[in-house]
Amino acid sequence: MSDTPVNVTVTGAAGQIGYALLFRIASGQLLGASTKVKLRLLEIPQAVRAAEGTALELQDGAFPLLAGVDVFDDPKGAFSGANVALLVGARPRTKGMERGDLLEANGGIFKPQGEAINAGAADDIRVLVVGNPANTNALIAQRNAPDVPAERFTAMTRLDHNRAVAQLSAKLGVTAGDIRNVTIWGNHSATQYPDIVHATVAGRNAAEAVGDQQWLENEFIPRVAKRGAEIIEVRGASSAASAASAAIDHVYDWVNGTREGDWTSAAIVSDGSYGVPAGLISSFPVTSSGGRWEIVQGLDIDAFSRARIDASVAELEEERSAVERLGLI
Ligand SMILES: NC(=O)c1ccc[n+]([C@@H]2O[C@H](COP(=O)([O-])OP(=O)(O)OC[C@H]3O[C@@H](n4cnc5c(N)ncnc54)[C@H](O)[C@@H]3O)[C@@H](O)[C@H]2O)c1
Numbered sequence: 001m002s003d004t005p006v007n008v009t010v011t012g013a014a015g016q017i018g019y020a021l022l023f024r025i026a027s028g029q030l031l032g033a034s035t036k037v038k039l040r041l042l043e044i045p046q047a048v049r050a051a052e053g054t055a056l057e058l059q060d061g062a063f064p065l066l067a068g069v070d071v072f073d074d075p076k077g078a079f080s081g082a083n084v085a086l087l088v089g090a091r092p093r094t095k096g097m098e099r100g101d102l103l104e105a106n107g108g109i110f111k112p113q114g115e116a117i118n119a120g121a122a123d124d125i126r127v128l129v130v131g132n133p134a135n136t137n138a139l140i141a142q143r144n145a146p147d148v149p150a151e152r153f154t155a156m157t158r159l160d161h162n163r164a165v166a167q168l169s170a171k172l173g174v175t176a177g178d179i180r181n182v183t184i185w186g187n188h189s190a191t192q193y194p195d196i197v198h199a200t201v202a203g204r205n206a207a208e209a210v211g212d213q214q215w216l217e218n219e220f221i222p223r224v225a226k227r228g229a230e231i232i233e234v235r236g237a238s239s240a241a242s243a244a245s246a247a248i249d250h251v252y253d254w255v256n257g258t259r260e261g262d263w264t265s266a267a268i269v270s271d272g273s274y275g276v277p278a279g280l281i282s283s284f285p286v287t288s289s290g291g292r293w294e295i296v297q298g299l300d301i302d303a304f305s306r307a308r309i310d311a312s313v314a315e316l317e318e319e320r321s322a323v324e325r326l327g328l329i
């Protein structure tokens with residue numbers, strides 16, 4: 001076990017996701033059971049007291065790996081020395097809204113946070129943006145941190161990935177661990193493309209095992225892409241524990257590597273692969289090793305998949321234009 005703790009900054013620490021996330025980080029599930037962590041919680045001034053209350057509860061957990069908790073109301077202090085940053089703090093949508101509708105309300109949060117990361121984060125900083133619209137908020141933070149390698153900024157589509165794996169495993173009557181090589185392409189929005197063309201179940205092609213294109217197009221894809229809205233409808237609030245769980249999965253895999261023979265999905269800065277314009281933060285099939293994401297190359301993209309990917313990427317381009325107009329990038 002290393003004695004030097006890893007500094008993990010979490011924004012929106014007093015929110016729903018924050019409450020589900022922080023105790024799992026403290027217990028060692030974010031980075032692994034031999035890594036000490038120091039938590040740095042960022043909140044807006046009105047919610048600092050609540051974050052301090054959570055810090056008291058974290059202390060009461062007596063977590064063996066937790067080296068301390070500090071609470072901040074300024075991004076500069078919160079990101080100073082950060083090795084991992086989870087940008088969760090942002091308004092969630094409510095019934096009837098699309099995530100893109102949050103751009104004006106939330107986009108402004110990510111410019112000063114990108115600047116603060118640029119100014120003071122550790123050299124090995126890794127950033128995961130969860131706050132919606134996650135891809136474009138990540139783009140705003142990344143573009144405002146010109147001294148940080150662009151590849152260190154990512155946005156969360158792991159929840160969509162996990163939802164796709166879960167729906168597929170339920171359809172096939174297997175457990176999630178039997179499913180491999182599912183992909184979420186594009187934006188964390190209703191235009192995302194959950195793709196099982198290359199997925200396998202216990203070694204067999206999953207699309208063939210399903211054998212039902214109607215189910216795939218009219219049930220599976222819309223169910224996964226609109227699951228966030230379904231949760232809001234049924235639960236009365238935006239997903240929280242499942243989102244926290246996906247954030248843990250994303251960072252754990254980034255740092256510790258993906259499992260052999262499988263890949264996962266993450267929104268990362270495009271290098272132009274699969275016709276996604278370079279620079280956009282779009283979801284891809286990715287593996288991780290040595291602490292770096294890599295886009296899985298060489299997959300055949302059929303005409304159905306091409307059209308879906310292009311539609312989601314077009315939406316990302318529109319969002320990028322919108323934040324350019326707002327002066328955020
Ligand atoms: N990418 C995904 O898969 C995914 C999944 C679920 C939720 N989300 C998004 O995550 C975000 C948070 O969701 P939640 O349910 O925790 O919301 P919440 O309203 O419960 O909590 C948000 C917290 O962020 C804080 N906050 C607002 N502005 C801030 C700032 N500038 N700095 C620091 N903190 C700030 C608020 O005070 C609040 O405590 C929402 O935008 C939601 O849509 C994304």
Ligand SMILES: O=C(O)C[C@H](O)C(=O)O
Nearest residue numbers: 093099132228229238239
């Ligand atoms: O759908 C939402 O607005 C919340 C989140 O992005 C989700 O996918 O559950």
